[in-house]
Amino acid sequence: MSRPIDNTRRGFCDGLMNLARERDDIALISTDSSIISGGLKFRELYPERYFEVGIAEQNGVAFASGLASCGLVPYIATYAGFLTMRACEQMRTFCAYPRLKVRFAGANGGMLGGNREGVTHQFFEDIGILQSIPGFTIVAPSDGGQVKKAVEAVADVDGPAYIRIGSGKEPKIHSDDDIFELGKASVLLDNGSDVALFSYGFVLDRALDAAERLKARGIGAVVVEVPTIKPMDVETITATLKRTSCAVTVEDHNIIGGLGSAIMTVSGERFPSRIGRVGLRDTWPESGEPSALLDEYGLSIDDIVGTAEETLRLN
């Protein structure tokens, strides 16, 4: 099913501008990344709260921790890997450990986000890296409208928060009236209790389409969006597993360390179930047109349908 195109980067900017209009403690840090964050508008309206540090992410993040230690709530947006890899230690030791309110937006999340750029600009490890750091809130919204709501929702959480955004061309999943509740998973489509499809982010459209294709093949799938990866909505996930006892996770992330790993952990501890994982299969992708790239690297609708059928056959 074709869907209108939304823009997660614009969602970030809109949410931030809403916050900055209401509150004078909101700051924005640019690492020469104003194109990603829409920062020029912010700079124009709030120059005293806009900080350009140049192409220097480690400094940008440690700098943010200094601002936050004085009561400001700084947002910093740049490519996901330049934050979670290059500045990983600053995110951990100087933001998470002292529980400072620094908010990160990681762009080009997943291989889709970086599509034509190739591996250096495709970041499919960000969620895995951050999940292992204590006290990080991790949100991976599915479209621009949800990003906007997430940017506002994380403003007051204790400790640091990370929001995954994309390239700015993502399928629109939600209507503007849809509620986003931090920490909650929600059912987007309920075609039955045979298998649960847990998904998030910019491949959610594929999970929804796969559910319809499964329905045509006589399999009832329930699609659950899990936009908050941490803290995980263990209750909803456990309840869903109790209903289906079979699940497939669908994500634009390495299958190691992402939602698949997290759901398997919940299942292992709460309700052992058959679980299949759809995602990047621990390999390096390449440059390519977005849709073809996902199809090539294990995230086609057929891959989801096939994994669901295989997982259902497990005993």
Add this chain to the structure above:
Amino acid sequence: MTPDKHAELERAARGLRRDVVTMIHAAKDGHPAPSLSCADIIAALYFSVMRVRPEEPDWPDRDRLVLSKGHACPVLYAALAERGYFPPSELATLRSLHSNLQGHPYSRKTKGVDATTGSLGNGVSVGLGIAMAARATKRDYFAYVITGDGELGEGIVWEAAMAASHMKAGNLIVFVDANHYQSGGKVEDISAVYPLAPKWEAFGWHTQGIDGHDLEQIVEAVEKAKGERERPSVIIAETKKGKGIPFMIGDNSWHKRVITDAEYAAAMEALKDEA
């Protein structure tokens, strides 16, 4: 500086040094020599220079210190205890389970610690953030940073140095505790961190060089730095690692080492106040 004030600061610095060796002797762990090299800078800051309210540690208008060389925290903890942020009896708990005094500074546990540090090289960057927060919140405090010389090998220091000068961070004052040693040996033998002054000058900083054990020079250098409103300031303080305890100077095994009872007695003898 009046002779009385000078004598008072010297006494305070000697007291901090005694606290440092006492804490590390009791903990049987810690970094004595790097703490001692910056004891005079810490004494000048907490007993003369910095505008703080120990009874109100989170006072928004206070000056802040980022101890980038976080392993020297025993001397910071000693100064905070002496200034009344917490009882001096807590110093004996350094590095122990449930202590407020972590092995490296942690802002969430220790009253008066303005920034979590310990991973080297990050302090200038954190200090710059603190300095710029003053601008955003229209306050007039100063952000002080003490960095080692060895940790200037970290690239983030120079990222922050560029940004600070670009932002015209006149309320950022960085001390380099230039004791010429790092964990593995002499700084000059390990990398080309030196010469320091031309590097900082090239990055656009107001640069001074002083004797880091001369309390009068330390205080005067800060006064000069405060007068620079359009650019950040660095004070390169020539120091001796282990200063105050003759047997530690020139012996880099005191970077991190357990102090035996006999060494402790000798150290305390060397640090006695004159009658």
